[in-house]
Amino acid sequence: QITLKESGPSLVKPTQTLTLTCTFSGFSLTTSGVGVGWIRQSPGKALEWLAILYWDDDKRYSPSLKTRLTLTKDTSKNQVLLTMTDMDPVDTGTYFCAHRPSNRNGYKDWGQGIQVTVSS
Amino acid sequence: DMVVTQTPLSLPVTPGEPASISCRSSQSLLHSNGYNYVDWYLQKPGQSPKLLIYMGSYRASGVPDRFSGSGSGTDFTLKISRVETEDVGVYYCMQGLQTPFTFGPGTKVDIK
Numbered sequence: 001q002i003t004l005k006e007s008g009p010s011l012v013k014p015t016q017t018l019t020l021t022c023t024f025s026g027f028s029l030t031t032s033g034v035g036v037g038w039i040r041q042s043p044g045k046a047l048e049w050l051a052i053l054y055w056d057d058d059k060r061y062s063p064s065l066k067t068r069l070t071l072t073k074d075t076s077k078n079q080v081l082l083t084m085t086d087m088d089p090v091d092t093g094t095y096f097c098a099h100r101p102s103n104r105n106g107y108k109d110w111g112q113g114i115q116v117t118v119s120s
Numbered sequence: 121d122m123v124v125t126q127t128p129l130s131l132p133v134t135p136g137e138p139a140s141i142s143c144r145s146s147q148s149l150l151h152s153n154g155y156n157y158v159d160w161y162l163q164k165p166g167q168s169p170k171l172l173i174y175m176g177s178y179r180a181s182g183v184p185d186r187f188s189g190s191g192s193g194t195d196f197t198l199k200i201s202r203v204e205t206e207d208v209g210v211y212y213c214m215q216g217l218q219t220p221f222t223f224g225p226g227t228k229v230d231i232k
Contacts, residue, residue, distance in 0.1 A: 037221075039169075047161075047169065047212055047223040060219035063121065096168055106159030106174035106216065108181075113168055 002026030004036075004097050004111035011117050012087050022080045022097030022111060029055055029075055033102035036080040038071075041113075042093040052100070053080055087118045122147050122215050126224035132232040133203045141227045143196040143213035149176075150193050157217035160189055160198045163226075164209040172211075173198065205231060 008020040022036060029036060037052035051061045053071040061069045070083040080097065094115050098107035123146040133139045149157045156176035161169040171180040173189035176196060186201040200207060210226040 039223075046226045047163075047214075049214070049221040049223060052219065052221070062220045098169075100216075104155060104175055106161070106171045106180070106214070107169070108171050108174075110168040110170070 002099060002109045004099060004109060006095060006097050006111045006114035008095075008114055008116070010115055011119065013120050014088055014118060016087050018082075018084045018087050018091070018116060020082045020084075020095055020097075020114060020116075022082070024078050024080070024097075024099065026109075027099060027101070029053075029073060029078070029080070031055055035100040036073075037098050037100060037107060038082045038095060039098060039107075040091075040093050040095045042090070045093070050095075051082065089118045092116065092118045121220055122218065122222050124213060124215050124222050124224040126211075126213060126227050129225060129227055131227055131229045133200075133207075133229055134232050135205055136202050139200045139203050139207075139229065141198045141211055141213075141229075143191075143198070143224055145194050145196075145215050147217075148193045149196075149215050149217045151217060156192050156196070157215060158189075158191070158196050159214045159216055160187075161212045161214065162207070162209050163212065167209075169212065203229075 004024040034055040035052045038050040059071045068085045072081045094113040096113045097111045099109040125144050127142045160173040163169040177189045188199045212226050213224045
């Protein structure tokens with residue numbers, strides 16, 4: 001059974017740095033083709049793709065957020081971390097991590113999401 | 121970035137009747153390997169999105185066969201052969217051909 005769970009602060013102040021952790025089980029990030037992505041959703045809005053980290057440590061970011069995002073992984077802990085700098089109220093929303101088993105697959109498994117509010 | 125659009129944005133449906141949603145991308149999603157890199161997701165209220173269809177027409181595990189995906193290149197369709205009340209929610213298509221992956225604006229499906 002594959003599970004993913006996001007963790008991190010629910011409230012951050014403007015200009016602060018947000019670090020979210022995706023802890024997963026049931027698959028390995030060392031398996032060829034596997035990716036773990038981050039997607040967010042502002043209240044009442046559509047899904048927005050943020051970034052993906054692949055099994056070979058290839059990292060891809062949304063160009064509009066590229067300067068603010070960093071992905072890292074801890075393979076021994078089965079974790080992927082997303083760091084977002086210079087948080088703003090417009091970054092308020094629910095952040096999801098999701099598992100992409102291979103290049104020929106969608107985001108097959110999702111975490112429950114974590115609500116992040118940016119407010120002073 | 122590739123732009124993905126969906127129509128309609130709102131779709132009232134009658135249980136037992138068919139329904140379809142269109143997804144269009146600004147560039148072809150057909151890879152040289154013959155696969156179309158488009159996925160369909162359903163997000164029910166208060167839940168995480170769930171993968172329904174991947175690579176344009178492949179049903180994800182456990183997805184009822186009333187859901188089907190078709191299309192190639194830039195135009196894709198999700199069809200529900202007979203809508204059930206549990207199918208309400210927001211449907212998103214997503215292009216997974218090149219990063220940044222992009223989602224459509226979503227189609228809200230509810231019961232008439």
